[in-house]
Amino acid sequence: MIKILENYDLAKLNTFGVSAYAKFFIEINHEDDLKELFSSSLFKDNEKLFLGGGSNVLFTKDFNGIVILNKLKGIDIIEEDSEYVFIRSFGGEKWHGLVTFVVDSEYWGVENLSFIPGTVGAAPVQNIGAYGVEIKDVIENVETYEIESGKKRIFTNKECEFGYRESIFKNKLKGKYFISAVIFKLNKKQNLNSKYEVLKKYLEENKIEVKIPRDISDAIISIRKSKLPDPVFIGNAGSFFKNVYTNQEKIEEIKKDYPDMPSFKEFEKVKIPAGWLIEKCGWKGKRVGNVGVHEKQALVLVNYGGATGKEILDLSMQIITSVETKFGLTLEREVNLI
Ligand SMILES: Cc1cc2nc3c(=O)[nH]c(=O)nc-3n(C[C@H](O)[C@H](O)[C@H](O)COP(=O)(O)OP(=O)(O)OC[C@H]3O[C@@H](n4cnc5c(N)ncnc54)[C@H](O)[C@@H]3O)c2cc1C
Numbered sequence: 150m151i152k153i154l155e156n157y158d159l160a161k162l163n164t165f166g167v168s169a170y171a172k173f174f175i176e177i178n179h180e181d182d183l184k185e186l187f188s189s190s191l192f193k194d195n196e197k198l199f200l201g202g203g204s205n206v207l208f209t210k211d212f213n214g215i216v217i218l219n220k221l222k223g224i225d226i227i228e229e230d231s232e233y234v235f236i237r238s239f240g241g242e243k244w245h246g247l248v249t250f251v252v253d254s255e256y257w258g259v260e261n262l263s264f265i266p267g268t269v270g271a272a273p274v275q276n277i278g279a280y281g282v283e284i285k286d287v288i289e290n291v292e293t294y295e296i297e298s299g300k301k302r303i304f305t306n307k308e309c310e311f312g313y314r315e316s317i318f319k320n321k322l323k324g325k326y327f328i329s330a331v332i333f334k335l336n337k338k339q340n341l342n343s344k345y346e347v348l349k350k351y352l353e354e355n356k357i358e359v360k361i362p363r364d365i366s367d368a369i370i371s372i373r374k375s376k377l378p379d380p381v382f383i384g385n386a387g388s389f390f391k392n393v394y395t396n397q398e399k400i401e402e403i404k405k406d407y408p409d410m411p412s413f414k415e416f417e418k419v420k421i422p423a424g425w426l427i428e429k430c431g432w433k434g435k436r437v438g439n440v441g442v443h444e445k446q447a448l449v450l451v452n453y454g455g456a457t458g459k460e461i462l463d464l465s466m467q468i469i470t471s472v473e474t475k476f477g478l479t480l481e482r483e484v485n486l487i
Pocket of ligand 1: 199200202204205219240265266267268269270271273276278326327329378379380388
């Protein structure tokens with residue numbers, strides 16, 4: 150039986166650590182809870198928000214509806230052959246918990262995605278990615294419930310329309326489906342992805358000869374710990390903005406004034422690291438009241454303590470304006486504004 154709480158503070162349920170009150174709040178612990186939830190009038194009559202680890206949301210105000218915390222747990226091997234193993238994980242599992250299970254079982258595919266906060270169920274929403282790998286590379290199917298009808302639907306990888314920090318669940322079908330479980334296809338044989346420059350350098354400098362997925366996973370954890378602030382100590386949601394994709398013409402225009410600008414050709418577009426643009430606008434390490442831009446990583450906005458979501462939103466707007474004014478490029482937020 151689901152328990153409904155009222156006027157619930159979400160401060161401990163988002164990694165920015167900002168306070169925001171949900172009119173109603175419930176936890177989903179079993180798939181049966183979902184059936185009960187979908188048929189309740191409370192659910193039908195209110196705005197809804199499904200929440201995982203709260204590591205990619207910014208609450209800018211109280212939520213005048215029902216917040217549903219996903220606690221569906223369970224990881225199973227459902228099929229395997231000599232080459233691949235198929236693993237089904239419920240959406241309320243911690244993403245890094247699943248990675249640990251896979252890495253310890255010596256299957257390949259998610260080791261580069263070690264130590265990303267959040268849940269398995271939210272991971273396909275923005276197609277999490279890091280160090281040259283995206284979750285789309287290992288997803289077979291995504292199991293969902295349609296929120297309107299409560300009916301089950303399985304999306305194939307292709308149907309998820311994955312892109313850079315994008316999927317159908319963040320675009321066309323935003324707020325329409327709840328992801329209950331994800332099925333992953335992982336390699337039993339070594340399938341190394343160590344081309345990403347920072348990772349390659351780390352492995353070389355530390356003379357690490359990769360034999361098992363744990364070798365990569367440990368390297369990634371160490372790199373991430375040295376670069377990114379831990380939300381346990383300082384509120385943040387990882388990269389607040391997406392990198393910018395533009396055309397060669399624009400790159401050449403900017404390079405006239407900034408010949409050192411890093412840019413990377415990716416298919417027919419060119420990527421500019423958003424962190425570089427923000428840094429060049431003088432924001433890196435800057436503090437404005439309770440909020441600021443992290444000193445080591447200009448893409449990360451932080452809550453020094455006691456900040457409201459509105460303060461973080463305002464800072465993000467100032468950054469967007471200055472990048473637009475200086476470079477004529479529009480930054481897009483990666484974090485979901487609620
Ligand atoms: C320190 C730090 C580092 C990070 N590094 C990375 C990184 O390297 N790469 C990367 O891609 N991301 C990164 N992130 C962002 C974040 O970890 C991911 O986006 C993660 O997948 C969010 O999971 P969550 O469970 O916390 O989602 P939430 O923040 O709880 O939710 C995010 C969005 O998904 C929706 N949602 C949540 N669960 C479900 C569900 N079951 N069904 C449907 N919709 C749902 C929510 O409504 C919301 O819109 C980082 C964040 C932090 C704090």
